[in-house]
Amino acid sequence: MKAFSDALPSPFFGPAAIQPPSPAVRLQRPAPPPDEASLCASALAGDTAAWSSLVQRHNHRVVVSLLARGVRIHRAKDIAQEAWMRLVEQQRQGRLDRLQLPGLAVAQAGFLALEAMRRDANVRRHDPIDEPAVSSCLRDPHCDAESTMLTQERVSCAVEVLSGCSPSAKKVFRLAYGGDGLSHAEVAQRVGLSLQRVRQILCEVRAKLRTALEGEDER
Amino acid sequence: MSGHHATAAELEAYVLGALDEGRVDGFEAHCAECDECARALAGEARLEVAFETVARRPSRVPVPVTRPLRAAAYGAAGLVAMAAAVLLWFGHSPATAATTGDGTAAAAHHTMDDGAILDARNDALDGG
Numbered sequence: 001m002k003a004f005s006d007a008l009p010s011p012f013f014g015p016a017a018i019q020p021p022s023p024a025v026r027l028q029r030p031a032p033p034p035d036e037a038s039l040c041a042s043a044l045a046g047d048t049a050a051w052s053s054l055v056q057r058h059n060h061r062v063v064v065s066l067l068a069r070g071v072r073i074h075r076a077k078d079i080a081q082e083a084w085m086r087l088v089e090q091q092r093q094g095r096l097d098r099l100q101l102p103g104l105a106v107a108q109a110g111f112l113a114l115e116a117m118r119r120d121a122n123v124r125r126h127d128p129i130d131e132p133a134v135s136s137c138l139r140d141p142h143c144d145a146e147s148t149m150l151t152q153e154r155v156s157c158a159v160e161v162l163s164g165c166s167p168s169a170k171k172v173f174r175l176a177y178g179g180d181g182l183s184h185a186e187v188a189q190r191v192g193l194s195l196q197r198v199r200q201i202l203c204e205v206r207a208k209l210r211t212a213l214e215g216e217d218e219r
Numbered sequence: 220m221s222g223h224h225a226t227a228a229e230l231e232a233y234v235l236g237a238l239d240e241g242r243v244d245g246f247e248a249h250c251a252e253c254d255e256c257a258r259a260l261a262g263e264a265r266l267e268v269a270f271e272t273v274a275r276r277p278s279r280v281p282v283p284v285t286r287p288l289r290a291a292a293y294g295a296a297g298l299v300a301m302a303a304a305v306l307l308w309f310g311h312s313p314a315t316a317a318t319t320g321d322g323t324a325a326a327a328h329h330t331m332d333d334g335a336i337l338d339a340r341n342d343a344l345d346g347g
């Protein structure tokens with residue numbers, strides 16, 4: 001973890017990235033937040049601030065994807081951080097043509113998690129001393145790929161359940177989970193509801209879909 | 220937080236990114252140590268990933284259902300009805316033509332035939 005933070009050339013994860021604005025800034029009229037496309041374009045051009053914004057916006061999603069693979073929380077945060085570093089590195093080397101987030105970061109983090117698992121499994125004696133064993137998490141029988149794989153039938157059932165929700169609930173759900181990387185605040189802005197209301201709607205829809213998706217796994 | 224297990228509401232709020240900032244550190248510290256809560260968190264995270272799959276699936280739009288067999292049956296019935304109508308039309312037309320033109324003899328012949336049948340029946344009733 002420390003090694004990742006030290007290697008970071010810019011304040012993506014440091015305190016500067018999460019500091020509240022100074023009082024002088026607070027008095028100014030707040031500028032509208034830049035949209036995802038312009039942020040990605042700036043990041044591809046090497047803009048550090050754009051990268052920082054994108055990390056703040058999508059990092060939680062990357063961590064959740066690793067948690068879903070059975071990686072423990074602190075390790076998941078480390079891997080997510082490393083994934084972002086790899087992306088920045090690739091951009092600086094000119095190997096990044098386009099930036100589609102959070103999908104690219106999720107894929108990179110998944111690759112790193114598998115890579116760490118293989119490394120840990122095959123050449124245990126070459127592992128760094130301070131490297132926690134990711135494989136112990138990934139090998140967890142409750143988290144293997146087969147048990148996590150959703151059948152098409154359940155997904156179809158969940159889609160049917162979703163189609164029975166109100167139009168506004170469906171819209172909120174699709175905006176939040178549709179892969180555009182919108183935060184809940186942005187979803188609220190788009191549909192003209194409060195952030196609390198959006199989260200309430202999401203919780204209600206999740207509760208309905210949970211039964212359809214969990215199926216017989218609920219023991 | 221590290222003393223008690225994570226509740227379902229906390230797990231959901233964390234995955235949604237809606238857990239109070241003051242509780243996040245304690246929540247993460249507990250889930251890092253507690254196997255049970257780590258599993259529950261992984262399950263909640265899997266659901267979150269699954270929701271993305273659901274959201275990307277196109278919703279079901281009610282499409283008019285076409286039943287080919289039923290449509291074919293209706294078509295066949297229509298054709299049969301048309302054929303019957305044509306047959307009836309052409310079946311009646313000679314009779315009408317006969318009554319209008321030189322078919323009077325034929326009409327009279329039919330009348331005579333009917334009369335002969337009636338006579339035969341009457342004879343039979345009389346016992347002859």
